[in-house]
Amino acid sequence: MDVQNLSISVGNNPIVRNVSFSIEAGKTLGIVGESGCGKSLTSLAIMGLLEGTQVRLTSGRVIFEGTDILKVSVSERRALLGSRMAMIFQEPMTSLNPVYRIGDQIVEMILQHEPVGRTAAMQRAADLLRRVRIPDPESRLKSFPHQLSGGMRQRVMIAIALASNPVLLIADEPTTALDVTVQAQILDLLEELKTESGMGVILISHDLGVIAQTCHSVAVMYRGQIVEACSTVELFANPLHPYTGGLIVSIPDAYSNVDELNAIPGRVPTIDERISGCAFHPRCHCAKDNCSTQAPQTIQRADHLYQCHYPLEASS
Amino acid sequence: MTLLAVDDLKTWFTIEKSWKPGAADKVLKAVDGISFAIEEGEVLSVVGESGCGKSTVGRTLTKLEAATGGTASLSGKEFLSMSNAEFRPLRQQIQMIFQDPFASLNPRMTIEQTVSEPLKIHGLAQSNAEIRPLIADMLSKVGLDPRVMKRFPHEFSGGQRQRIAIARVMILSPSLIIADEPVSALDVSIQAQVLNLLKKLQSESGVAMLFISHDLGVVRLISDRVAVMYLGRIVEIGPKANIFNNPSHPYTQLLLDSIPQIDPAKRAPKVATLGEPASAANPPSGCAFHPRCPYASKLCSQAAPELQVLESKHQVACHHVGQFERQVAA
Missing domain, CATH: 3.40.50.300 (P-loop containing nucleotide triphosphate hydrolases)
Incomplete structure (x- = not known):
């Protein structure tokens, strides 16, 4: 998948500006x-889930297996979604239908995409639950969502997403609602499934720890723009954008003694605020005069992309 | 005071x-x-x-x-x-x-x-x-x-x-x-x-x-001090340094090892998947943590362990405290 210059607006407020990234099979990209x-919003736009809302795609292309999926008709997109690409969301309780049994919800998905009978589909549903390591899958098919724990529900969501062997999985904060021990299990599961099937994964998260542990490459977003993008190892070893650097040091670490965190000052701007120049300059400790007037271009240094006039190593 | x-x-x-x-x-x-x-x-x-x-x-x-x-x-x-x-x-x-x-x-x-x-x-x-x-x-x-x-x-x-x-x-x-x-x-x-x-x-x-x-x-x-709770009970309590440098209850260790780490050197070796927290409405017998515990024995499913003093202010509720090695790289 290749995303080029994607921009999204609500009313007159641009929310996502010129976002470009690409993702390869078998790799995980963190946002x-x-x-x-x-x-x-970026991930919803890719999945075509913004139609019929106030949100408009103003420019950009999303090339998936050679076609621009933002241009194809609704029915052609339907064929792609779910079968070639699938998505899992943060809150497994609200993404599952509470009045249907787990088995029926998985079967619905299989019947949408494959010409099989109900009995065969039920059998496949049990296999899928086994693949996501749910014990005793045959009897679990008869459970309702409320009878499962949060971690189990997320496993069911993953099973539904995997029903038609997608080549791309978008996971939007898949573990944020889960306890830390369960989160570790779900991340391990996603990693195993990715290795098994060779699909590409886009993992969206606010948690740098999760990103560091699971992704090959990372895009850091601030106010609708990708301010830094490179491989995960490079990002954490050598962050160039002051925002990335600030995020990394503001995480309280359970493995070292710290007395005070180096917090980024100020607050996250709201979408209707207009900020001239670099969007981060009011909070940036490296900002100089031209940061407030001139928006930085994307600069490439080896495989490391960043948008900053005074990247960290140069200023420190 | x-x-x-x-x-x-x-x-x-x-x-x-x-x-x-x-x-x-x-x-x-x-x-x-x-x-x-x-x-x-x-x-x-x-x-x-x-x-x-x-x-x-x-x-x-x-x-x-x-x-x-x-x-x-x-x-x-x-x-x-x-x-x-x-x-x-x-x-x-x-x-x-x-x-x-x-x-x-x-x-x-x-x-x-x-x-x-x-x-x-x-x-x-x-x-x-x-x-x-x-x-x-x-x-x-x-x-x-x-x-x-x-x-x-x-x-x-x-x-x-x-x-x-x-x-x-x-x-x-x-x-x-x-x-x-x-x-x-x-x-x-x-x-x-x-x-x-x-x-x-x-x-x-x-x-x-x-x-x-x-x-x-x-x-x-x-x-200054930390108490770790599992299903309604304190399983470990002690000064911060003891809890983080010498976590002695298997649950405290699991919690610490589950945190996603930025620094690969600090990452704990993969812990075995050991189920999910039990519900307080239907707690397991004995030590509530025993179904998820890698060190559990028969005793653990029968009797709930009391808090016992490990060092001055560090207390742990585990039958087998000190009898297992924590598997950590660091």
Whole structure:
């Protein structure tokens, strides 16, 4: 998948601006940022889930297996969604229908995409539950969502997403609602499934720890723009954008003694605020005069992309 | 000096009334016999996963929930058995900060009204002329411009609202703050600011704090001592250094090893997948953690272990403490 210059607006407020990234089979791309930075909107736009809302795609192309999926008809997109690409969401309780049994919800998905009978589909549903490591899958098919724990529900969501062997999985904060021990299990499961099937994964998260542990490459978003993108190892070893650097040091670490966190000052701007120049300059400790007047271009250094006039190593 | 002493605290909820006369109701033991103490000026954190009862501890100690059994005393005065009227003067001493700053501030009250209300309720000041300088002073202490006094909560971001909630609590100069996940609804960069603020205000004013959180990183930053809860009981309690450098209960170890780490060198080796937290409505027999514990023996499924002293102040509730090696790279 290749996303080129994607821009999204609500009314006259641009929310996502010129976002470009690409994702390869078998790799995980992380998109990280704080609330309101546009990371979820980007993924919803890719999935075509913004139609019929106030939100408009103003420009950009999303090339998936050679076709621009923003241009194809609704029915052609339907064929792609769910079968070639699938999505899992943060809250497994609200994404599952509470009045249908787990088995019926998985079967619905299988019947949509495959010409099989109900009995065969039920059998496949049990296999899927086994693949996501749910014990005793045959009897679990008869459970309702409320009878399962949060971690189990997320496993069911993953099973539904995997029903038609997608080549791309978008996971939007898949573990945010879960306890830390369960989160570790779900992340391990996603990793195993990815290795098994060779699909590409876009993982959206606000948690740098989760990103660091699961992704090959990362895009850091701030106020609708990708301010830094490179491989995960490079990002954490050598962050160039002051925002990335600030995020990394503001996480309280359970493995070292710290007395005070180096917090980024100020607050996340709201979408209707207009900020001239670099969107981060009011909160940036490296900002100089031209940061407030001139928006930085995307600069490439080896495989490391960043948008900053005074990247960290140069200024420190 | 001991400020808060909690002894054998129990908070049970009836989840199903029995229709048979004389038969026992079905109860959920959210907090099931925990004891701890907080010294003056000390920060004790309670950590655990959802459903372990950590929030219920805080809500019981502020009498938002009724205790089923046990005692709690503030500076030697038992207060769980008090009537609400008797407890009212003590409320000034025990204040609470909640997780969601969008729900805990009244949307129809200005910031001035919100922060001055506790002063009026407790009769510490009456006239607005008297109160206004106090509020202005408090707002600047929590990092807000005093001129925002006339505004309403919807004009503020999450982090600013949490600062207002902190101002409302600090203006009473309480001796104990119960903070229930005060930063978990905030973005990382804002969370760091609010944590720094809480830490600064705590050390300046010397207020003691019961800090309830699921995030061990946050806990390590803010606490002096840590209590780890699992299904209504404390499984390990001790000074911060002991808990983080020498976690001795298998559950504490699992919690620490499950945190996603940025630095690959700090990552724990993969822990075996060991199921999910059991429900407090239907707890396992013996040690509640035994179905998930890699070191569990027959004894663990039969008898619940009591807290035993490991070193001076470090206590652990495990039958096999010291009999297993923690598998960690570092």
